[in-house]
Amino acid sequence: MLLDVRSAVSFAFKLSRYFLFCPELYRKALELCRFNRYDYILCDYGLSGVYGLLLSRRFGVPFIYCSHNLEHRMYWGKSKKDYRRLVFLPYVYLIERLSVRNAWLTVAISRDDAKFYRSWTRAERIMVIPQGFDPYVFYPKPAEAPRIPGTVLFCGNLKLGPNQQALSIILEHILPRVVRSHPDVLFKIVGANPPSASSHANLEFTGFVEDYPGMLREADVVISPLKQGWGFPTKIVEALASGKPTVATRIGARTIETDFAALMIRTIEQFPDTICQILDKGFVPSKDDVIKLRNRYSWSANLERLIRFMNRTQQERVEYEQENR
Numbered sequence: 001m002l003l004d005v006r007s008a009v010s011f012a013f014k015l016s017r018y019f020l021f022c023p024e025l026y027r028k029a030l031e032l033c034r035f036n037r038y039d040y041i042l043c044d045y046g047l048s049g050v051y052g053l054l055l056s057r058r059f060g061v062p063f064i065y066c067s068h069n070l071e072h073r074m075y076w077g078k079s080k081k082d083y084r085r086l087v088f089l090p091y092v093y094l095i096e097r098l099s100v101r102n103a104w105l106t107v108a109i110s111r112d113d114a115k116f117y118r119s120w121t122r123a124e125r126i127m128v129i130p131q132g133f134d135p136y137v138f139y140p141k142p143a144e145a146p147r148i149p150g151t152v153l154f155c156g157n158l159k160l161g162p163n164q165q166a167l168s169i170i171l172e173h174i175l176p177r178v179v180r181s182h183p184d185v186l187f188k189i190v191g192a193n194p195p196s197a198s199s200h201a202n203l204e205f206t207g208f209v210e211d212y213p214g215m216l217r218e219a220d221v222v223i224s225p226l227k228q229g230w231g232f233p234t235k236i237v238e239a240l241a242s243g244k245p246t247v248a249t250r251i252g253a254r255t256i257e258t259d260f261a262a263l264m265i266r267t268i269e270q271f272p273d274t275i276c277q278i279l280d281k282g283f284v285p286s287k288d289d290v291i292k293l294r295n296r297y298s299w300s301a302n303l304e305r306l307i308r309f310m311n312r313t314q315q316e317r318v319e320y321e322q323e324n325r
Contacts, residue, residue, distance in 0.1 A: 049099025
């Protein structure tokens with residue numbers, strides 16, 4: 001539920017227009033700006049900066065660009081398997097660069113992304129706010145003895161190349177070795193676009209699920225054997241916030257601090273033994289982990305950081321508006 005939202009506007013949206021420009025979205029935003037007074041225009045994710053550039057220039061209102069990735073770098077990476085991405089790459093690079101250079105504030109989701117953006121704009125116009133979680137949705141359940149059989153969970157949309165590769169790694173290198181010592185273990189693969197049938201008795205595809213937090217709390221181990229990835233690994237933070245021991249590659253846990261007791265960075269070769277150790281001994285969530293996760297990644301903490309920045313720079317915002325009228 002959204003709190004303190006004055007109004008919301010809905011309209012038909014076509015996915016194809018996400019990759020270029022959505023006239024309906026712009027017209028709705030234009031109408032709001034004509035008849036209302038706003039302090040900031042918030043543009044969230046991907047190519048949304050194009051609307052901020054247009055509206056900010058037209059109405060003299062500063063805009064905040066919230067980047068969830070280095071968008072052009074993600075397109076370049078994905079173009080190796082989907083050559084259509086190359087067609088959009090120059091446009092994506094142009095919009096992303098213009099957005100960062102002209103935004104009142106650019107919100108990056110990692111220190112590495114922020115470091116890159118500093119080549120495009122002043123450091124004081126960038127802040128890092130990682131993807132967050134709601135602690136009222138993702139939280140540890142009371143500690144209990146390990147269950148037999150144990151459940152190993154992987155989450156990801158199986159239409160995406162990195163997740164398809166991770167599934168192949170699970171099937172070829174992880175599941176067979178774990179099953180040898182835990183013949184009743186269940187590998188549960190959660191996410192959209194599953195195959196039509198399971199290829200192994202110890203493997204279950206759930207497809208998209210409504211209550212992912214509940215399913216996460218019932219798992220014994222969460223894994224992320226990714227060899228490539230972009231952006232912020234939100235599912236790792238959600239697993240840690242749920243008190244789950246999480247085994248991940250360095251790419252799988254990219255940008256996340258490694259000082260959490262529940263986060264175990266391993267090579268693919270080490271995954272099976274680590275999973276078996278957790279299934280044998282169980283795992284008790286750390287109270288220190290819970291505190292650190294809430295301070296670093298809860299949405300309330302993230303929004304407080306953004307609001308403090310906005311309040312601190314109120315006078316600068318007024319000067320910005322005057323210069324752009």
